[in-house]
Amino acid sequence: MELLPLLTVLLLAHAVVYLAWQAVSRRRRACCYLLDYACHKPSDDRKVTTEMAGDVIERNKRLGLSEYRFLLKVIVNSGIGEHTYCPRNVLQGREESPTHDDALEEMDNFFADAVAGVLAKTGVRARDVDLVVLNVGSFSPAPSLVSRLVHRFGMREDVMAYNLSGMGCSAGLIAVDLARNVMLTRPRTTMALVVTSESCAPNWYVGTDKSMMLGNCLFRCGGAAALLTNDPAFRGRAKMELRCLVRANIGAHDDAHAAAVHREDADGRLGVSLSKALPKAAVRAFTENLQRLAPRILPARELARFASRLLLRKLLLAPRKHTAAGNKAEGPASSPKIDFKTGVDHFCLHPGGTAVIEAVRKSLGLTAHDVEPARMTLHRWGNTSASSLWYVLSYMEAKRRLKRGDRVLMATFGSGFKCNSCYWEVTRDLADAGAWEDCIDKYPPETLVNPYMDKFGWVNDVQGQGSGFLF
Amino acid sequence: MPTGGVFSGSVNLKYVKLGYQYLVNHFLTLLLVPVMAATALELARLGPGELLSLWRSLELDLVHILCSAFLVVFVGTVYVMSRPRPVYLVDYACYKPPASCRVPFATFMEHTRLISDDDKSVRFQTRILERSGLGEDTYLPPANHYIPPNPSMEASRAEAQLVIFSAIDDLVRRTGLKPKDIDILVVNCSLFSPTPSLSAMIINKYKLRSNIRSFNLSGMGCSAGLISIDLARDMLQVHPNSNALVVSTEIITPNFYQGSRRDMLLPNCLFRMGAAAILLSNRRREARRAKYRLVHVVRTHKGADDRAYRCVYQEEDDQGFSGISLSKELMAIAGDALKSNITTIGPLVLPMSEQLLFFFRLVGRKLINKTWKPYIPDFKLAFEHFCIHAGGRAVIDELQKNLQLSSRHVEASRMTLHRFGNTSSSSLWYELAYIEAKGRMRRGDRVWQIGFGSGFKCNSAVWKCLRSIKTPTNGPWDDCIHRYPVDVPEVVKL
Numbered sequence: 029m030e031l032l033p034l035l036t037v038l039l040l041a042h043a044v045v046y047l048a049w050q051a052v053s054r055r056r057r058a059c060c061y062l063l064d065y066a067c068h069k070p071s072d073d074r075k076v077t078t079e080m081a082g083d084v085i086e087r088n089k090r091l092g093l094s095e096y097r098f099l100l101k102v103i104v105n106s107g108i109g110e111h112t113y114c115p116r117n118v119l120q121g122r123e124e125s126p127t128h129d130d131a132l133e134e135m136d137n138f139f140a141d142a143v144a145g146v147l148a149k150t151g152v153r154a155r156d157v158d159l160v161v162l163n164v165g166s167f168s169p170a171p172s173l174v175s176r177l178v179h180r181f182g183m184r185e186d187v188m189a190y191n192l193s194g195m196g197c198s199a200g201l202i203a204v205d206l207a208r209n210v211m212l213t214r215p216r217t218t219m220a221l222v223v224t225s226e227s228c229a230p231n232w233y234v235g236t237d238k239s240m241m242l243g244n245c246l247f248r249c250g251g252a253a254a255l256l257t258n259d260p261a262f263r264g265r266a267k268m269e270l271r272c273l274v275r276a277n278i279g280a281h282d283d284a285h286a287a288a289v290h291r292e293d294a295d296g297r298l299g300v301s302l303s304k305a306l307p308k309a310a311v312r313a314f315t316e317n318l319q320r321l322a323p324r325i326l327p328a329r330e331l332a333r334f335a336s337r338l339l340l341r342k343l344l345l346a347p348r349k350h351t352a353a354g355n356k357a358e359g360p361a362s363s364p365k366i367d368f369k370t371g372v373d374h375f376c377l378h379p380g381g382t383a384v385i386e387a388v389r390k391s392l393g394l395t396a397h398d399v400e401p402a403r404m405t406l407h408r409w410g411n412t413s414a415s416s417l418w419y420v421l422s423y424m425e426a427k428r429r430l431k432r433g434d435r436v437l438m439a440t441f442g443s444g445f446k447c448n449s450c451y452w453e454v455t456r457d458l459a460d461a462g463a464w465e466d467c468i469d470k471y472p473p474e475t476l477v478n479p480y481m482d483k484f485g486w487v488n489d490v491q492g493q494g495s496g497f498l499f
Numbered sequence: 500m501p502t503g504g505v506f507s508g509s510v511n512l513k514y515v516k517l518g519y520q521y522l523v524n525h526f527l528t529l530l531l532v533p534v535m536a537a538t539a540l541e542l543a544r545l546g547p548g549e550l551l552s553l554w555r556s557l558e559l560d561l562v563h564i565l566c567s568a569f570l571v572v573f574v575g576t577v578y579v580m581s582r583p584r585p586v587y588l589v590d591y592a593c594y595k596p597p598a599s600c601r602v603p604f605a606t607f608m609e610h611t612r613l614i615s616d617d618d619k620s621v622r623f624q625t626r627i628l629e630r631s632g633l634g635e636d637t638y639l640p641p642a643n644h645y646i647p648p649n650p651s652m653e654a655s656r657a658e659a660q661l662v663i664f665s666a667i668d669d670l671v672r673r674t675g676l677k678p679k680d681i682d683i684l685v686v687n688c689s690l691f692s693p694t695p696s697l698s699a700m701i702i703n704k705y706k707l708r709s710n711i712r713s714f715n716l717s718g719m720g721c722s723a724g725l726i727s728i729d730l731a732r733d734m735l736q737v738h739p740n741s742n743a744l745v746v747s748t749e750i751i752t753p754n755f756y757q758g759s760r761r762d763m764l765l766p767n768c769l770f771r772m773g774a775a776a777i778l779l780s781n782r783r784r785e786a787r788r789a790k791y792r793l794v795h796v797v798r799t800h801k802g803a804d805d806r807a808y809r810c811v812y813q814e815e816d817d818q819g820f821s822g823i824s825l826s827k828e829l830m831a832i833a834g835d836a837l838k839s840n841i842t843t844i845g846p847l848v849l850p851m852s853e854q855l856l857f858f859f860r861l862v863g864r865k866l867i868n869k870t871w872k873p874y875i876p877d878f879k880l881a882f883e884h885f886c887i888h889a890g891g892r893a894v895i896d897e898l899q900k901n902l903q904l905s906s907r908h909v910e911a912s913r914m915t916l917h918r919f920g921n922t923s924s925s926s927l928w929y930e931l932a933y934i935e936a937k938g939r940m941r942r943g944d945r946v947w948q949i950g951f952g953s954g955f956k957c958n959s960a961v962w963k964c965l966r967s968i969k970t971p972t973n974g975p976w977d978d979c980i981h982r983y984p985v986d987v988p989e990v991v992k993l
Contacts, residue, residue: 036566043574050581128815168692170813170823171802171953172718178802178954185799185839189954190730193717194696206714206730213583213736276709279695279702290694292652300694316709444699 057217057258060208061266062452063152065254066145067419067463068138068225074249076114078103078478081245084118090236098238102245104478107382107403111467112248112410115229123232130229131167132176138225138251139180146253147181150265152219154181159188159210159220161203163414166290166300167227168193177223196288196442197378200224200252200414201450205273207256217259225251226413233299240299246381250412250419267425268436268452272324275448276317284309288443300443307387310380313447314391314439318368325437325451326371337364368392368437372451374429375399376420378440379406388439401427404471408464414442419463426461426468430454520880523852584739584781586732587789588962591777592669593929594662594748595975596638600772603635604628604993607768614647620759627768629991632892632913636979637771637920642752655691655752656700662748662774663697664704670776673973676742678705683734683743684713685727687924689953690813691750692717701746712738720811720952721888723747724924725960728779729796735781742782748774749923756822763822769891773922773929791946791962795847799840801955807832811953823953830897833890836957837901837949841876844959848881848945878902882961883944885909886930888951889916892987898949914983918976924950929975933983936976940968 076084085091085099117123117130147154160183162174172191177183188210195202200222207220228249233240256270278284287306292298323331341364368375377388379402389399401423409419417438424430431454438450461468522529542550611624640661642654663686670676684707686698693700696715701707712734719726724747731743751772756763780789801807810826826832846854853876860874878885885908887898895916899909906913911930919929927948934940944964951957971977 033563036563036570039570039574043570043577047577047581050577125819127819128813128821166692166694168690168718170689170718170720170811171808171955172689172720174718175800175802175808175954175956178800179805179808182803183800185801185803186843187800188729188798189800189802190714190726191716191718192714194692194694194715195698196694196696202714205712209712209737210730210733213733275712277699277702277707277711277713278709279699280706280709282703285695285699285703288694290652291656296651298652320710443695444702445695446699 053215056260057212057214059260060211060256060258060270061262061455062268062270063255063257063262063266064146064150065252065267065418065421066142066149067415067422068142068249068251069463070113070137070141070249074113074116074119075111076119076248077110080114080119084123087121087123088234090234092236095236095238095241099241099245102242105382106245107406107476108246108248108410109407109476111408113250115232115249117229118232124234126230126232128169131227132169134227134229134249135164135167135173135176135225136180139177142251142253143177143181143221143223146221146255150255152255154183156219157183157187157221158214158218159190159207160223161190161192161207161220162223163192163195163199163203163225165193165196165199165226165413166231174223196444196446197380197411197413197416198440198442198444198446198448200417201273201438201440201448202275204254204256204270204450205275205448208270208273211256211258218257219259220256221253222256223251223253224415224418226415231298231300233297235293235295235297235299237293237299237301239301239303240293242302243300246411248410248412250409250415252415252418254418263455266455267458268454271435271451271453272321273448273450274317274321274324275446276313276320277444277446278309278313278316279444279446281309281312281445284312284445287445307383309445310384310441310447311387311391313441313445314388317439317447317449318366321449321451322366322368325435326366326368330367330370334364334366365393369394371435372437373434374424374436375402376417376424376436376438377402379403379411379416379420380441381411382406384441400472403476407473407476408467408471414440416440422462422464423468423471425458426464428459430458432456520850520852523855524850526851583736585786586735586793587780587785587965588791588793589778589780589785589789590670590674591775591928591931592666592673593925593932593975594666594669594774596662596772600638600641600644601635602637602639602644602771604991608993610644610646614757615759617759620761620764623761624764624768625993627765629993630892630989631768632895632916632987633769633771633920634917634985634987636918638773640750640752640772643755647757648752648755650753650755652693652753655750656693658752658772659688659691659693659697659700659748659750660704662750662772663701663746663776666746666748666774666776667701667705667744670744670778674778676744676778678707680742681705681707681711681744682738682741683731684711684746685716685731685734685743686714686746687716687719687723687727688748688750689718689720689723689923690754691752697746720954720956721749721890721921721923721926722950722952722954722956722958724775724927725796725948725950725958726798726956727924728777728793728960729798729958731779732793732796735779740782741780743779745777745779746774747777747924747928749925754823756820758816758818758820758822760816760822760824762824762826763816765825766823769921771920771922773919773925775925775928777928786965789965790968791964793960794945794963795844795959795961797840797844797847797959799836799843799957801832801836801839801957807836807955810955830893832955833894833951833957834897834901836951836955837898840949840957840959844961845876848947848961849876849878850880853877853880875901875903878947879904879908881945882947883941884911884934884939884946886927886934886946886948887912888949889913889919889921889926889930890951891921892916894951910984913987914985917985917987918979918983924952932972932974933976933980935968935972936970936974936980937983938968938970940964942967
């Protein structure tokens with residue numbers, strides 16, 4: 029063959045191969061697999077029952093009878109069971125003066141259990157981890173907790189470490205978002221460790237402001253560590269694949285922003301104040317998130333059906349407005365609901381409280397079976413803040429609900445006010461009970477009613493105690 | 500300039516080295532020039548008639564020419580489109596606190612004497628301040644002007660709002676940025692992370708969009724500014740046509756140490772109020788007005804080593820007061836971390852001449868003679884400007900020695916330490932503002948920002964200047980740049 033055509037063909041071939049290789053490597057990097065995860069199970073000496081909680085409350089001499097009643101009412105109606113975990117300093121009577129070391133000890137226990145656990149389960153060495161993202165809401169010492177993790181496990185010098193803090197209960201998915209975005213930019217495949225927890229030790233509220241006492245009743249110790257990777261070699265062993273992640277932040281609205289605020293009360297004591305506007309902010313953020321999520325995960329048929337019903341309703345409703353005001357034919361007709369169950373098989377909802385779960389259940393039109401994992405997680409572990417989703421997922425896995433091809437939707441809310449959601453596809457049948465192993469057979473229990481209802485049930489009979497809080 | 504016969508040997512060596520550098524760095528050019536000259540001579544010798552017959556003999560027809568042209572265009576396009584998107588620094592703003600927040604030495608010493616009963620720690624702090632390299636114009640937040648300071652969460656939030664909103668307002672004024680156009684927000688503040696986060700606070704104040712991607716980094720120390728830049732860069736690589744707002748600050752209010760342990764008193768003397776807001780973008784139209792382009796970010800984490808991890812450590816003293824202890828080995832560890840960082844960044848930025856020298860010296864040490872000293876590459880060939888984190892006088896001295904820099908190169912760092920104190924992660928931006936205010940930033944100049952922080956981390960960022968910056972710059976140095984550089988004495992007598 030002559031020189032020039034030969035050269036031309038060679039160059040063309042090279043260009044085509046280069047282009048194809050670029051496209052393939054971009055596709056490869058774009059997938060994100062959940063290799064495995066582990067939920068933290070604190071030691072049994074940290075379990076707290078309703079009676080023990082009652083003792084802790086009684087220790088606080090500043091509380092009067094009305095506060096006492098309010099707290100017990102919340103605890104008894106909270107849907108939280110007798111096996112949740114508390115930080116050691118609270119159980120030892122030192123909740124008024126937590127030390128820096130108490131908080132660090134809580135974190136160290138979590139690292140030793142969950143992080144070491146997930147590395148052992150998957151056989152990934154700490155030196156193979158390229159990216160670590162840690163999120164702990166209300167504790168950020170120097171050096172950062174992610175540095176503490178790097179130090180404890182002896183990670184490499186060029187590890188990319190990020191420490192998120194202050195981002196509330198929805199920050200678990202923000203950490204996943206960060207990991208996913210960084211993975212997309214690295215030329216080589218990345219192994220990412222995403223660690224989420226909440227620090228309870230320094231955050232027990234010891235004052236008398238009712239809006240701040242809710243945190244004591246609901247938040248419990250817990251944490252989770254997950255390994256994510258975009259290496260296709262792990263596809264066979266991975267549990268789920270990340271399909272899409274949507275974040276909505278309605279902090280621009282003042283009342284939403286002030287829904288959950290860490291501040292000082294009138295006496296100068298620190299606590300997280302949950303305002304009465306919180307449920308409304310949650311609904312708003314949730315709607316905002318779902319509006320952006322639905323087109324990305326639901327089948328076209330459902331979207332078309334919803335759009336046509338919405339259009340029909342608008343067309344039918346408009347002319348009726350002109351008729352007599354007394355005509356209430358359509359009136360408060362239910363607006364057409366989009367059915368998420370057409371695109372989602374399992375719902376991992378943030379167990380923020382019974383009212384939150386109930387509100388989400390109603391708005392999505394779910395059954396009791398769908399919200400059972402969230403309710404049971406709230407009962408067994410309490411509200412472990414950002415890591416609670418992983419406990420809910422673990423419940424589903426322990427109950428053998430997750431089969432290959434199933435689609436899972438995780439949705440959480442948090443201060444800011446944010447609502448983040450994440451859509452996974454299960455890649456193989458899952459059966460690992462994880463942290464639920466020793467108790468999954470007892471769930472769901474016959475009754476969720478608090479066993480101390482007899483002892484403390486009289487609080488429910490008390491009238492007019494300002495029951496504006498829906499928790 | 501050394502004169503006299505005694506130094507003539509070293510002068511000759513200097514010229515030899517210059518010649519060698521020129522030869523290696525322009526190797527390709529030097530090779531091509533004779534080849535092109537020879538070709539031109541040959542063509543001239545052949546004459547037009549012979550050239551035409553040579554051309555015809557190639558038997559090119561239209562198809563061939565079109566294919567070749569198409570191919571060249573195609574390959575060129577593929578290459579250009581597959582490169583990572585450039586990240587531009589459109590502009591940045593540094594916060595300049597009001598004069599009412601000024602803390603001259605006399606104020607600081609008086610407050611210290613009134614707050615503390617311990618004579619020894621008062622004298623210790625005096626000695627630190629004398630040797631610190633700080634000037635009389637550094638700033639502390641309003642809460643720290645109370646006697647004793649009032650470190651409540653409300654006061655901390657007030658300081659955060661003051662510094663962050665002022666910096667962002669300044670940035671909006673300079674760039675005409677609309678809040679609705681911000682797609683990515685990264686905030687870093689090491690020792691204060693309230694709920695809702697500082698990023699949520701910014702979203703609330705400026706009514707940013709609900710689909711914004713925000714991140715609030717905390718606890719990551721004085722090098723966190725470059726970690727935020729790294730994260731913003733990664734986000735900009737993934738999302739085309741976006742703006743990223745990066746806010747770096749350190750909130751001083753909650754971190755006043757009330758005890759008397761010496762290693763924990765140092766931060767009280769050195770840390771001062773400051774904040775910076777930076778606008779990054781990957782939009783092509785911003786390339787026209789952007790100041791810098793981000794070339795590299797290199798991060799090194801020495802946390803696996805016990806000594807490095809404990810070097811900057813927050814803990815409670817015997818009386819239960821919380822503070823940050825700085826270990827005596829800080830300088831050695833910083834030097835170590837820098838060396839690790841350099842081994843990664845060196846090959847990316849050093850010209851070939853330095854890399855070859857380093858390589859040959861390394862080979863020589865291993866194979867020929869172990870006593871040869873390792874070659875320290877000359878980074879002055881790779882960068883025109885250096886921004887070294889103004890962590891303290893000792894840090895700047897150590898780095899000047901390690902990198903063999905002249906006093907002009909570290910002037911920005913020393914003057915920032917003098918004028919603003921150690922403002923933690925935002926200090927690098929005050930230093931860059933100094934260089935611009937002095938009118939030294941020209942198009943094509945390369946800047947190296949080096950940050951150190953707890954962990955122990957050493958992070959570097961390399962920027963390339965896209966347009967010469969004209970003075971006055973309307974920055975934090977405008978009212979005082981004419982006084983600088985000042986001579987900072989070793990010890991100021993108090």
